[in-house]
Amino acid sequence: MSRANEPMDHEYDGIQEFDNPTPAWWHLIFLGSVVFAFVYFVHYDLNPTSWTIHDHHRVAQVRELQRMFAEIGTLKPDERTILTVARDPKWGAVAEGIFASNCRSCHGENGEGLVGPNLTDDAYKNVKVVTDIFKVINGGAANGAMPAWGVRLHPNEQILVASYVALLRGKRLTGLAPDGEVIAPWPEVGADAPSEAPADAPAEG
Numbered sequence: 001m002s003r004a005n006e007p008m009d010h011e012y013d014g015i016q017e018f019d020n021p022t023p024a025w026w027h028l029i030f031l032g033s034v035v036f037a038f039v040y041f042v043h044y045d046l047n048p049t050s051w052t053i054h055d056h057h058r059v060a061q062v063r064e065l066q067r068m069f070a071e072i073g074t075l076k077p078d079e080r081t082i083l084t085v086a087r088d089p090k091w092g093a094v095a096e097g098i099f100a101s102n103c104r105s106c107h108g109e110n111g112e113g114l115v116g117p118n119l120t121d122d123a124y125k126n127v128k129v130v131t132d133i134f135k136v137i138n139g140g141a142a143n144g145a146m147p148a149w150g151v152r153l154h155p156n157e158q159i160l161v162a163s164y165v166a167l168l169r170g171k172r173l174t175g176l177a178p179d180g181e182v183i184a185p186w187p188e189v190g191a192d193a194p195s196e197a198p199a200d201a202p203a204e205g
């Protein structure tokens with residue numbers, strides 16, 4: 001039992017203490033946080049339909065993609081687009097981001113190869129011409145050892161990352177040894193905008 005404002009029986013080195021009750025506001029905060037934690041736990045961890053930060057993140061990502069792709073239009077998976085679009089610093093950064101989140105785990109930090117082949121040399125297993133890069137990304141290879149991204153990534157994302165992969169060629173990073181056949185160099189294309197832009201559009205920059 002507390003005896004408010006009366007010193008307790010013990011004393012050490014001349015120091016005595018009161019046995020005052022914890023104030024009501026303290027109890028309220030404590031109980032409030034317990035109740036809040038319970039409601040939070042039930043809502044976010046036990047309720048399968050509640051929104052999580054991952055859902056918010058996904059929606060934000062989709063909105064951002066829509067915003068970006070409204071700007072870039074519908075890309076075509078043709079030679080010129082694949083060889084040019086990631087040269088643009090902005091789209092190059094987007095393409096690198098797509099590679100980083102989906103491809104690094106198998107193709108290595110910079111495409112030097114890990115589970116999947118080195119993408120920085122001149123030898124390829126499934127690629128003869130530059131547009132084959134898009135085909136492999138879109139449809140996968142080796143019975144799914146290379147997953148098909150056609151169902152997971154927006155077509156523009158597949159083309160952007162194909163472009164990133166095309167531009168990795170020739171970096172010859174130390175990693176997995178070349179696998180497959182050495183193929184002819186990519187054709188030369190100008191550094192102008194991707195092919196969906198009208199032919200007379202002024203060059204960017």
Ligand code: HEC
Nearest residue numbers: 102103106115116117124125126127136141142145146161
């Ligand atoms: C689960 C592991 C895995 C992931 C993730 C992965 N790849 Fe692959 N990838 C492979 C394997 C394995 C191969 C080799 C297939 C074969 O042997 O024919 C390959 C082959 C390729 C090739 C053809 C290379 C060649 O020599 O023919 C390209 C291009 C490629 N991947 C691009 C990508 C891109 C871009 C991404 C991300 C969007 C990606 N990969 C994600 C495993 C992966």
